[in-house]
Amino acid sequence: MASYSIETRKLKSGELRFKVTVVVKKDSRIIHRESKTLKKKALAKxxxxxxxxxxESEGVLNRPKSVPLAVLLDSFMAEPELWNRTGRTKRYVIKLLRDCDVAKVESNELKTSDLIQHCKNRKGAGAGGATIYHDIAYLRSVMKKAKxxxxxxxxxxxxDEAVPVLTDMGLIGKSQKRTRRPTSEELKLLKEGLEKRESFRPNGKTRIPFTDILEFSILTCMRIGEVCSIRWEDLDQENKTVVVRDRKDPRKKTxxxxxxxxxxxxxxIAFKQPKKSxxxxxxxxxxxxxxxxxxxxxLGIEDLRYHDLRREGASRLFEKGYSIEEVAQVTGHRSLNVLWQVYTQLFPQRLHKKAL
Structure with a gap:
């Protein structure tokens, strides 16, 4: 049989707090106890x-059980409907967490101190604040699905308690905004190098039109995964458009x-490709x-990623005078603020041309 009681406590400030304790008894023996403190007596009641x-309706014996986080992570990885919809980065982090000391902690007994120790261990191993932030964010995501x-x-x-503390301690943080754009000379060298690679096909491997894909990526601001997934049936020759399917969106996966x-x-560039698929x-x-x-x-080109070509393309559109709303139609950004802050890096010296 379940019952509850309310205890009134007075803080040093004079404010009242109401602790409600719920117990379940079986044969005069307490088999379950829980408590929660609230600011108002009506809320506690x-x-x-x-x-x-x-x-009383669900039964105490059917309530969720606590398990080591390793068991929860294994369960998440073994659930096809969750794992198959999990991105590559998140998969990597979850597998890494499975082998960390924090995976030994009981899922319902995780404390801020456990997370602090995990972050310290990761930092000691050379991980940066942005990388460690992924550990915390993805572990939280898995735990929210546990029950x-x-x-x-x-x-x-x-x-909710741990993240501000970890941030204040400098153990986690957001990644720095990248501003890297390839220079004209770097792009020229890349195209020349990729042309040579196109002509070299060891063991009869499929020839990849690297230079076409490079230029197409810049002009369309598409991610490389999007470039390699667009279909002939979605290409509109009359209007010169294409449907990009399942474009990345943090709110929806498909x-x-x-x-x-x-x-x-x-x-x-797209239309001249051979129709072999x-x-x-x-x-x-x-x-x-x-x-x-x-x-x-x-070529010895440093700190340049393929994804930087997306920023290069967006910045070129801004430099040509396209509005932020028009550029978003190309890049696919739902948030114009993100587009402006992250994907534009104008060359200041080019502004002189507009002043003439």
Whole structure:
């Protein structure tokens, strides 16, 4: 049988707090106890009545059990509907967490001190604040699904307390905004190097049109995964547009289809590709990125990523006078603020031309 009691406490400031304690007894023995402190007696009474009703209807024996975080992480990885919809970076982090000391902590007993120690361990191993932030964010995401999906009790609320503390201690932080854009000379060298790589096909490997893909990526501001997924059936020759399917959106994983204009020479680049597949560029995105990286490294070009080409394309559009709303139609950004802050890096010296 479940019941509750309310205890009134007075703080040093004179304010009152009301601690509601809920207990469940079986054969005169307490088999479950929980408590919560609230600012108002009416809230405490309401909470007590609700928890008594929930415990009597659900049964204490059926309540979620606490398990080591390693077990919860294993459960998440073994659930196809969750794991198959998890991105590559998050998968990597979850697998890493599985082998960390924090994975030994009980899911419902996780404390801020446990997270602080984990972050210190990761920092000591050389991880930066932005990298460690991913650990915390993805662990929280998994723990929030513990009860509804696996009936596992998990104290995910602890992150509300822990994140500000970890931030103040400098253990986690957001990544620095990248401003890197390739120079004209770097792009010239890259194109020359990629042309040489196109002509070299060991063991009969498929020829990847690296230079076409490089130029297309800049002109369309598409991610390399998007470039390699667009289809012939989605190409509109009359209006020079293409549908980009399942475009990245932090709020949705699938169904984000977007009609994108193919500006400049991008339509001609796409249209001249041989129609040997249902995709216009039927290549593995990783193979394209790997080829780019090898040529970049051979040329000694430092701190340039393939994704920086997306910023280069967006910045070019701004420099040509396109409005932020028009550029968003190309890049696919839902947040104009993010587009402006992250994906634009104008060359100040070019502003002199506008003053003439």
């Amino acid at each position: 309401s909470y007590g009545m609700r928890r008594v009703a929930e415990l 509804p999906v696996f009936n596992i009790a998990a104290n995910f609320q602890i992150f 169904g984000n289809h977007m009609l994108v204009p193919l500006l400049g020479e991008s339509f001609d 249902d995709r216009i560029f039927p290549y593995n995105p990783r193979s394209v990125s790997a080829g780019f990286q090898r040529v970049r490294n051979e």
